[in-house]
Amino acid sequence: MADKRQRSRVQGAWAGPSNTPASSFQASRRSSETVAGAHWLPDDPSTADRRFVFQNPTEVQRKIPEERIIDKEGFYEISNSPTGVSRLHLKPGFVEPTEADWMFEQLNMEIPWQQKSNIREGRSYQEPRLTAWYGDLPYTYSRSAMKANPHWHPLLTMLKDHIEEVTGYTFNSLLCNLYRNGKDSIDWHSDNEPSLGRNPVIASLSFGETRNFEMRKKPPPEEKGDHTYSERIRIPLNHGCLLVMEGETQKDWQHRVPKEYHDRNPRINLTFRTIYPETRRN
Numbered sequence: 067m068a069d070k071r072q073r074s075r076v077q078g079a080w081a082g083p084s085n086t087p088a089s090s091f092q093a094s095r096r097s098s099e100t101v102a103g104a105h106w107l108p109d110d111p112s113t114a115d116r117r118f119v120f121q122n123p124t125e126v127q128r129k130i131p132e133e134r135i136i137d138k139e140g141f142y143e144i145s146n147s148p149t150g151v152s153r154l155h156l157k158p159g160f161v162e163p164t165e166a167d168w169m170f171e172q173l174n175m176e177i178p179w180q181q182k183s184n185i186r187e188g189r190s191y192q193e194p195r196l197t198a199w200y201g202d203l204p205y206t207y208s209r210s211a212m213k214a215n216p217h218w219h220p221l222l223t224m225l226k227d228h229i230e231e232v233t234g235y236t237f238n239s240l241l242c243n244l245y246r247n248g249k250d251s252i253d254w255h256s257d258n259e260p261s262l263g264r265n266p267v268i269a270s271l272s273f274g275e276t277r278n279f280e281m282r283k284k285p286p287p288e289e290k291g292d293h294t295y296s297e298r299i300r301i302p303l304n305h306g307c308l309l310v311m312e313g314e315t316q317k318d319w320q321h322r323v324p325k326e327y328h329d330r331n332p333r334i335n336l337t338f339r340t341i342y343p344e345t346r347r348n
């Protein structure tokens with residue numbers, strides 16, 4: 067990193083008429099070839115007729131982008147890649163707090179929560195959270211399937227109808243997540259399984275403890291998977307808040323809910339989606 071920074075300084079060098087003898091000042095500068103900074107002026111009168119030649123920097127100094135925090139109601143265009151726009155719609159208070167309180171209790175008690183096992187690098191591991199799946203079709207991610215479950219809890223049907231009315235989108239499936247405490251989490255991923263079709267719209271409704279929903283832009287190929295300079299967004303998702311991700315968001319961004327290392331109460335997150343049968347995927 068230090069080496070990168072050094073190379074990326076603005077570079078310049080003193081150039082004089084070729085018939086002028088080099089002053090000791092110039093000679094000492096010439097020995098290092100370059101001068102850091104374009105505003106450096108000669109204070110030795112014997113160098114006054116010399117020109118300061120600007121050389122293009124060999125590498126531009128890169129700054130790690132500051133994390134953007136989104137916590138107010140609104141539509142946010144978070145990027146615009148050549149293929150299209152990634153957009154978020156945040157609606158804190160979508161379910162008002164007193165309603166959200168009893169809904170949290172009911173969902174916590176009545177959803178058939180289970181701990182799913184996934185496969186990564188040939189090894190099976192248990193997800194650090196509990197989940198449940200609703201929909202006429204199974205849902206496969208991380209090389210493990212959740213069975214179709216058409217028996218929607220009436221509260222979930224009511225919430226789905228309300229979200230569809232407000233957003234204008236329709237959904238046929240729901241992945242429920244229960245984060246039991248701060249150690250429960252979901253790692254970096256995109257909801258981009260082929261069964262979700264192109265440009266999936268995900269409507270995510272949260273209840274209970276506020277947890278940080280973090281997003282990072284996928285790096286261009288030349289970064290070789292390094293996210294150091296990726297744009298980042300943090301959205302504190304609180305009790306009753308709705309977040310809709312749309313457009314190219316799943317193609318161009320990843321998201322996660324990281325672990326937190328202090329006490330955290332349980333949180334429930336409902337992610338409404340549309341699953342397509344294999345024959346109707348675009």
Ligand SMILES: O=C(O)CCC(=O)C(=O)O
Pocket residue numbers: 241243252257270279303321322323335337
């Ligand atoms: O809990 C959340 O807010 C995010 C859940 C999530 O990323 C997912 O279910 O794919």
